[in-house]
Amino acid sequence: MREKKNNIDTRSVVLTPKEGVEAACKIVQRLDLQADIEHCPILAMSELALLRQLRRNDAAWNSTPQRTLLVLINADKMEGLPYLLKALYQYLPDVEISTMKDGQLQSMYDNSDAVDTLEDPPIIHAESVDADELSMLLDGTELGTAE
Amino acid sequence: MNEVRDTRGRILFAGDFDGELIAGIEQPTHVVQTLFDIIGELATSSAKENVDAIVLNEQLLAKDSDTAFDALRRVDPFPIIVVSGETHKHKLADISVPQDTTSQRLLSAIVNARSQPIAQPELEEFDIDEALGFTDQTKTTPEGKNLGDVDLVRMLLHNPSKFRSTLLDLLKEQTGWKYCEFVDDETRVPHNAQFAQLRYGHQEHGILVAIGPTKEQAVRWGRWTSCWLELHLRHRQMKLLAYRDELSGAWNRRFLSACLRREINQAISARRPLTVMIFDIDDFKQYNDRFGHDAGDEIIREVVRLLQATIRKGDHVCRIGGDEFAVLFCDPEPPREAGSNHPTTIEFLATRFREQVSRAHFSKLGKDAQGTVSISGGLATFPWDGTEVDSLLRKADERLFESKRHGKNTITISKEDS
Numbered sequence: 092m093r094e095k096k097n098n099i100d101t102r103s104v105v106l107t108p109k110e111g112v113e114a115a116c117k118i119v120q121r122l123d124l125q126a127d128i129e130h131c132p133i134l135a136m137s138e139l140a141l142l143r144q145l146r147r148n149d150a151a152w153n154s155t156p157q158r159t160l161l162v163l164i165n166a167d168k169m170e171g172l173p174y175l176l177k178a179l180y181q182y183l184p185d186v187e188i189s190t191m192k193d194g195q196l197q198s199m200y201d202n203s204d205a206v207d208t209l210e211d212p213p214i215i216h217a218e219s220v221d222a223d224e225l226s227m228l229l230d231g232t233e234l235g236t237a238e
Numbered sequence: 239m240n241e242v243r244d245t246r247g248r249i250l251f252a253g254d255f256d257g258e259l260i261a262g263i264e265q266p267t268h269v270v271q272t273l274f275d276i277i278g279e280l281a282t283s284s285a286k287e288n289v290d291a292i293v294l295n296e297q298l299l300a301k302d303s304d305t306a307f308d309a310l311r312r313v314d315p316f317p318i319i320v321v322s323g324e325t326h327k328h329k330l331a332d333i334s335v336p337q338d339t340t341s342q343r344l345l346s347a348i349v350n351a352r353s354q355p356i357a358q359p360e361l362e363e364f365d366i367d368e369a370l371g372f373t374d375q376t377k378t379t380p381e382g383k384n385l386g387d388v389d390l391v392r393m394l395l396h397n398p399s400k401f402r403s404t405l406l407d408l409l410k411e412q413t414g415w416k417y418c419e420f421v422d423d424e425t426r427v428p429h430n431a432q433f434a435q436l437r438y439g440h441q442e443h444g445i446l447v448a449i450g451p452t453k454e455q456a457v458r459w460g461r462w463t464s465c466w467l468e469l470h471l472r473h474r475q476m477k478l479l480a481y482r483d484e485l486s487g488a489w490n491r492r493f494l495s496a497c498l499r500r501e502i503n504q505a506i507s508a509r510r511p512l513t514v515m516i517f518d519i520d521d522f523k524q525y526n527d528r529f530g531h532d533a534g535d536e537i538i539r540e541v542v543r544l545l546q547a548t549i550r551k552g553d554h555v556c557r558i559g560g561d562e563f564a565v566l567f568c569d570p571e572p573p574r575e576a577g578s579n580h581p582t583t584i585e586f587l588a589t590r591f592r593e594q595v596s597r598a599h600f601s602k603l604g605k606d607a608q609g610t611v612s613i614s615g616g617l618a619t620f621p622w623d624g625t626e627v628d629s630l631l632r633k634a635d636e637r638l639f640e641s642k643r644h645g646k647n648t649i650t651i652s653k654e655d656s
Contacts, residue, residue, distance in 0.1 A: 127586075131302075136274050137309040140281030141590060170300075174274045182278025 101125065102142050102157045106135040106175075107164040115164050118191065126162070132171035135161065136178060139186050146185075159183075163190045163199070247288030249348070252276045253295025255322070262341025265290070273298055273306055280314045289317045291348045296323025296337075303328050315547030315594070318351045320344070365399050366477055369554070370493070371500035373397050385411050390466055394473055401470050409459060415450035434460030438468035483557040485535060486542040494556040494564050498627045501568050505620055513567040513584045516634040517592075517615025520646040522561035525611070534561075537600055537611060544598060548591045564631070588617060588649045596647060612647035614638060 103126040107115040112128055119126045129135040142159045161179070166172055167190075179186050188199040248266040252273060260267050266287075270276060276292055283289055292310060299306055299321065307319060307330040321331040328334060332351045335344055367373045373396060385408040393401045402420065409418050417431070420443075427433045427447050434456040436443035446460045481493040489497070498514065505512040519525075519537060526534040538561065545555050545565065554566040567584045596612050616637025624630035637650040644650070 131305055131309075133273055133277070133306055133309040134312075136277045137312045140277050140313045143281050144593065145589075171274070174272045178272065178274035178278045181275070182282050 101160045102145070103127070103160040103162055104129060104135050104138045104142070105162045105164060106130070106132060106166045106169070106172075108166065108169060111165050118164060122196065124160075124162070132166075132169055132175040136175050139179065139183055143183055143186075159186045161186055161188045162196065163188065166190075247290040248283075249291045249293060250276055250279055250289055250317075251293045251295075253298045253322075255293070255295065256338075259339070259341055259344065263345060273309070277309060277313050280310070280317075283314075289314060291318040291320055293320045293322055293344070294331075296321050296328075299328065304330050307331065311547045315544055316598070318348050320348065320351075366474070366481065367398050369500070370481070370496045371503075373399070394470060398470065398474065402467075405463065405466055409448075409463065413448075413451065413455070413459065415448045417450070418446065418448040420444045421447050432456040436460055436464045436467060438464045441468060441471065443467040443471070486538050486557050488542045488546075488563065489554055489556040491556065491558040493554070494558055494566065495627060497554060497568075498566060498630070501566060502620055502625070502627065502630070511622075512620040513617055514619075514630055514634050515565040515567070515584075515588055515615050515617045515649070516558075516631065516638050517563055517565075517613045517649070518559075518638065519561040520612045520614055520642075533600070537561075540598060540600055541595060541611075541613070544594050545591055548587055548594065550587075564634070584617065584619075585651055588615065588651075592647070592649050613649075614641035614646045615649040616641060617649065617651045 101124070103119075103124045105115050105119060105124070105126045105128045107128065107130060109130040112130060115128050119128065127138050129138060139159060139161060146157065146159060163172075176188070179188065189196040190199055191197075248268055249263060251260060251267060251269045252275065253271065255269065260269060268279065270279060273294070276294075280289060294306075303321075307328075310317075310319060318332045319330075320333045320335055321328045322335050322337050322339065324337060333347045335347055339347075365373075385404065389404060390401070390408065393404045406418055406420070409415065420436070421427065421433075422444050424433070424445065427445065428449070431447050431449045432451050432453050432455075433445050433447045434453075436446055443464055446456065446463055448456055448459075451459070481489055481496075483490045501512050519541065522534065522537070525537055538557070541563070542555055542557065545563070549555065549565060549567070552568045554568060556564045556566070558564050565588075567587070592613055592615070598611060600611060616634045616639075618624060618630050618633035618637065620630055623633040640650045641648040
């Protein structure tokens with residue numbers, strides 16, 4: 092196989108305004124990212140969707156899927172960005188979103204306070220539920236009352 | 239009614255729609271609010287939940303609606319894209335319907351659109367002479383200086399894209415009219431102008447509008463102009479016939495040779511790489527034998543349609559044999575991947591295309607055959623793999639066979655990738 096030059100095992104999409112493309116190219120080179128640069132949120136969304144398909148394909152062939160990263164560079168005022176982030180959260184939640192701060196990539200969502208579910212998962216002891224209650228919870232009706 | 243139901247998947251709606259319109263559709267529907275959601279739906283649809291059509295409320299489309307269509311088709315080029323609204327100005331949509339359309343009309347329009355031959359909207363504007371290197375500015379007279387019939391012939395031969403403007407210049411020079419122009423409809427004729435229909439036989443060429451002549455003069459010059467416009471049209475049609483493959487709508491082998499020669503020359507002067515991919519459909523013969531030639535033809539058309547949706551604006555798809563194709567990646571500055579270097583972008587496009595073919599649905603092969611068609615290809619890049627047309631094509635061909643030897647459904651980029 093051809094040796095990959097990038098040192099991060101991640102496929103990225105960089106979203107930046109049109110006038111920032113040149114600067115973004117330099118950042119991509121400096122960080123050695125394997126990236127596609129987009130200056131339109133809707134095109135960034137479609138590239139991320141395609142990367143998801145590549146990941147699924149990699150997974151199907153048992154090769155290690157690459158991580159998918161969206162890097163936002165000066166993109167906070169771009170039209171459509173909130174819709175992009177909302178759609179990513181809903182449809183492509185495994186896309187990591189980072190912004191450039193002080194010359195470094197920083198995750199947009201700081202998850203450091205989140206409980207690590209792999210360690211000590213919380214155990215919830217539920218009270219027992221009888222058949223009537225269960226039926227009511229599921230259908231909003233009580234047993235025997237529904238026709 | 240049966241014909242309307244004969245579709246293959248879901249219909250996605252984006253934006254606000256009348257509840258009755260959606261309720262009246264018998265196949266599965268899903269309503270979302272934004273274009274981003276539509277892409278999310280396309281990306282997360284399983285193979286069994288094909289999306290038949292996407293219906294967009296026109297209000298979701300900003301000024302640059304072409305970008306929106308590009309984004310949708312990148313993820314899935316198959317669904318019919320319908321714009322619901324009043325302006326009907328979205329050239330890249332498959333269909334436009336009025337906002338108050340009914341379910342029945344909408345479904346009929348989708349079924350009709352699916353049965354249309356491959357649309358090639360760019361063909362009208364595509365400058366074949368430029369692509370083939372026929373344009374030669376040195377053989378044409380500078381604008382508006384003692385023009386005559388011979389200049390029109392020269393324009394036809396050496397610079398057809400300027401033919402119409404030269405024709406207008408000549409008309410002005412010969413007649414002394416203050417103003418003359420070609421327009422498409424009578425509403426655009428100024429109140430103080432004369433006009434004449436430009437018609438040759440049954441072929442309409444628009445309207446000649448002029449300020450200065452009498453009606454009689456306008457009609458007489460209109461007839462003369464129509465002859466030239468007809469000659470221009472037929473000249474172009476003949477060139478398209480000579481360089482296009484009728485079945486698939488792709489360019490043919492003659493185009494590939496001429497265009498590649500010109501592109502190599504341009505790549506030399508611009509000191510940039512140029513990549514060509516050759517691929518064929520794995521075991522194509524078995525589809526013809528097993529499902530008939532109609533199925534084979536459908537595969538060829540759909541593969542070209544997929545490819546045209548995947549490549550960039552300046553790239554060219556050519557059918558160079560029964561099931562053999564070449565793609566010229568000519569776009570020197572990929573518009574949407576400015577940061578990535580040229581070969582990497584092309585590798586990505588080629589891989590994406592191979593995957594799309596392997597997921598594609600071909601109705602004539604039946605439902606169960608989805609995912610059975612695959613392609614094998616090879617890429618060669620100027621100047622590393624060859625500096626002439628023949629050597630570059632030979633190298634791409636060698637890599638195609640390398641892909642076949644390695645079990646098909648593969649695209650070989652260079653020796654070390656195989």
